[in-house]
Amino acid sequence: MTSSFDKFADSLQEEINQDVMKTYGEKVYERWRNPRFIGTMESPTGYGRVTGTCGDTMQIFLRLEDGIVSEASFTTDGCGCSAVCASVACELAMKKGVERLEDITGKAILGVLGELPEDDVHCAFLAAETLQAALDASMKPGK
Numbered sequence: 571m572t573s574s575f576d577k578f579a580d581s582l583q584e585e586i587n588q589d590v591m592k593t594y595g596e597k598v599y600e601r602w603r604n605p606r607f608i609g610t611m612e613s614p615t616g617y618g619r620v621t622g623t624c625g626d627t628m629q630i631f632l633r634l635e636d637g638i639v640s641e642a643s644f645t646t647d648g649c650g651c652s653a654v655c656a657s658v659a660c661e662l663a664m665k666k667g668v669e670r671l672e673d674i675t676g677k678a679i680l681g682v683l684g685e686l687p688e689d690d691v692h693c694a695f696l697a698a699e700t701l702q703a704a705l706d707a708s709m710k711p712g713k
């Protein structure tokens with residue numbers, strides 16, 4: 571039996587879902603509902619942690635094998651859009667050689683997601699910057 575509180579919670583969630591879909595579009599909505607590559611990683615070969623001007627901090631973990639990204643994951647304490655953008659950054663990085671990771675810019679992430687509201691565009695650039703920080707760390711001697 572569904573309580574009136576459960577019904578209220580369900581309708582509130584549905585309202586939030588519709589708002590996200592309307593504001594951000596289907597691609598962002600789908601990834602927001604099912605973020606891929608989320609989580610930390612034991613002993614990554616590349617690790618980047620960047621705090622954006624908005625105050626949110628993102629981490630990206632990479633595992634490189636023979637110069638190819640075999641695993642990628644992220645965490646963020648930021649907005650839902652930061653998780654969506656970091657998820658795309660990780661997806662774009664997968665199976666790519668290090669020389670191609672520099673192509674994963676904020677603009678490239680936006681290209682996958684389509685237009686974001688102006689206030690959220692920086693989330694894509696934070697994801698790209700964090701990925702580059704992870705790449706830079708992987709290039710340091712000893713890695």
Ligand code: FES
Nearest residue numbers: 624626648652693
């Ligand atoms: Fe800070 Fe989105 S508002 S990353």
